[in-house]
Amino acid sequence: MKITETNLAKQLQNRNLKALDFLVDTYSNLLYKVIYKVLGSYDEKEIIEECLNDVLLAIWDNSNMFSGKPEKFIHWICVIAKYKAIDYQRKISKNKEVININDCVIASDFTTEDKILINENRKEILAYINEMNEIDRKIFLMRFYLEESINGIAVKLSVSRNVVDTRLSRGKKLLKQKLLSSQREETINEQYIQEI
Secondary structure: OOOOOOOHHHHHHOOOHHHHHHHHHHHHHHHHHHHHHHHHHHOOHHHHHHHHHHHHHHHHHHHHHOOOOHHHHHHHHHHHHHHHHHHHHHHHHHHOOOOOHHHOOOOOOOOHHHHHHHHHHHHHHHHHHHHOOHHHHHHHHHHHHOOOOHHHHHHHHOOOHHHHHHHHHHHHHHHHHHHHHHHHHHHHHHHHHHHO
């Protein structure tokens, strides 16, 4: 079934992943602008991107709460973006702390064990990237392995820069979750082996 602005809310409620892709491709620029109006003064693009990812997740998780007409859906998602950004703003103002650079220690030497772990993590990350859908995989490889600019990727794939940013941010979050999950499994396995 083709996803359109008219059936988007219904398809999200039906948990259609294509609807989520349509939401990202069609509305991420608008949602980014709504969030930027609230968080733009912080000059940290990562915070705005993280907030955007949380907004998209909130829309996905709460789509069944929307019961209005299809043309009101855009207003509903903008309200979610605005209030999520306000939550982020509150969190940021509470968590601000000053770090003295003289207290920081920078270590640059890697042990052999560190290098082996880095190599294993790289293989694991590549395996997870291969599990991504085609466009996310292309964007990741173009950005992190071919070191292409975000604007260059957007032009080559005929999408907006915000779409590339959103997909990169969402992909990084997914990779982080998978790596943490993998590390937890390794810890459980090590504990099990020690008990034997």
